[in-house]
Amino acid sequence: MLAFVALRSNKGDHLNHGSVLAATCGELPATFTGMRFSYWANAGQTWSELLQGCQHAEATGWDGIWVPDHFMPPPEGYGPEKDYGSPEMGTILEAWTMLAALAVAVPRLRLGAMVSGNTYRHPAVLANMAATVDHISGGRLVVGIGAGWQENEHRRYGLELGSVAERSDRFEEACEILTMLFSQDRTTFRGEYYQLDEAPMEPKPLQSPLPLLIGGGGEKRTLRTVARFATEWNCWGPPEEIHHKISVLERHCEEVGRDPAEIQKSAVGVLIFTETEEKAAELKEQMGYRSGLVGTPAQLRQVVAEYAAVGVDEVLVPDFAFSTGERNDNLDRFRAEVVD
Numbered sequence: 001m002l003a004f005v006a007l008r009s010n011k012g013d014h015l016n017h018g019s020v021l022a023a024t025c026g027e028l029p030a031t032f033t034g035m036r037f038s039y040w041a042n043a044g045q046t047w048s049e050l051l052q053g054c055q056h057a058e059a060t061g062w063d064g065i066w067v068p069d070h071f072m073p074p075p076e077g078y079g080p081e082k083d084y085g086s087p088e089m090g091t092i093l094e095a096w097t098m099l100a101a102l103a104v105a106v107p108r109l110r111l112g113a114m115v116s117g118n119t120y121r122h123p124a125v126l127a128n129m130a131a132t133v134d135h136i137s138g139g140r141l142v143v144g145i146g147a148g149w150q151e152n153e154h155r156r157y158g159l160e161l162g163s164v165a166e167r168s169d170r171f172e173e174a175c176e177i178l179t180m181l182f183s184q185d186r187t188t189f190r191g192e193y194y195q196l197d198e199a200p201m202e203p204k205p206l207q208s209p210l211p212l213l214i215g216g217g218g219e220k221r222t223l224r225t226v227a228r229f230a231t232e233w234n235c236w237g238p239p240e241e242i243h244h245k246i247s248v249l250e251r252h253c254e255e256v257g258r259d260p261a262e263i264q265k266s267a268v269g270v271l272i273f274t275e276t277e278e279k280a281a282e283l284k285e286q287m288g289y290r291s292g293l294v295g296t297p298a299q300l301r302q303v304v305a306e307y308a309a310v311g312v313d314e315v316l317v318p319d320f321a322f323s324t325g326e327r328n329d330n331l332d333r334f335r336a337e338v339v340d
Helices: 020-025 045-057 095-107 123-136 151-159 165-184 221-227 239-256 278-292 297-310 324-339
Strands: 036-040 064-067 110-113 141-146 186-190 195-200 212-215 230-237 265-266 272-273 293-295 314-318
Touching: 036 045, 036 265, 036 324, 045 324, 064 095, 095 110, 095 123, 123 141, 123 165, 141 165, 151 195, 165 212, 186 221, 195 230, 212 221, 212 239, 221 239, 230 239, 230 293, 239 265, 239 297, 272 297, 272 324, 278 293, 297 324
Parallel strands: 036 064, 036 314, 064 110, 110 141, 141 212, 212 230, 230 265, 265 314, 272 293
Antiparallel strands: 186 195
């Protein structure tokens, strides 16, 4: 039994799936050469279980691994129902400690948090953490960051969340500070939320620039921040929704004088194989915007082709909808029946 919150995109509900893409993208690609496929590991596992999944992904041809950055599940829980007693009591491993360990234990794949809430750590602290993990990994880190959203962990730990507008303002300042610390000998910044006084940060990351991925689809503020600072962008949603978001991002890029081709795009959807298209339609109705990778193998191959057609560079496949024992078989099936 799956326990998903049926949240829906404000923009996506009215789109006729397939018709927009057929009209704008032309013939869909038959192969996915150059497209990356990455595994998003559920942090609600034991360390040994999570490590085994990441090592399996590396051994079977995946391109990256991502981990969530949260301190506890939300009140409604995550993914499959589990007997936590209270959903908030579910096990969650801390993201950046995991990334440092995975950087050593998994020597080939790109890795990052999907995504770190800006409200969790001062951006200067995060910058030092990220530079260190980039060195440990030999230059494979992607810094994934978002404005923050999960109310219960802020309330339980006494972290300031703030209004949506305050979070957006704070997040924009943090992104500017990160880019400055990664590239300048000393950084001075005078913002409303953060102040730095000739701050050094050494060593610098091995990668220059260190990839900065911003997660989120807010069209007024988040995508504008992506246009200003990000080298990569990630968003939940089916292909037609991502297509719409990319068009909004392109308008923001034009306004700030940025070439949108400089920003790599990634999409994510919960992976669930179904035997019939009817069952897929039923689950999609329940899951809303999280249902990008729900369907029969033929349907999923069509979806991946549509992602490629709208300009997605990377597809993230989370293991949220199946148990640890089912994980590797489902990941292997996705590669064998959908991608390869």
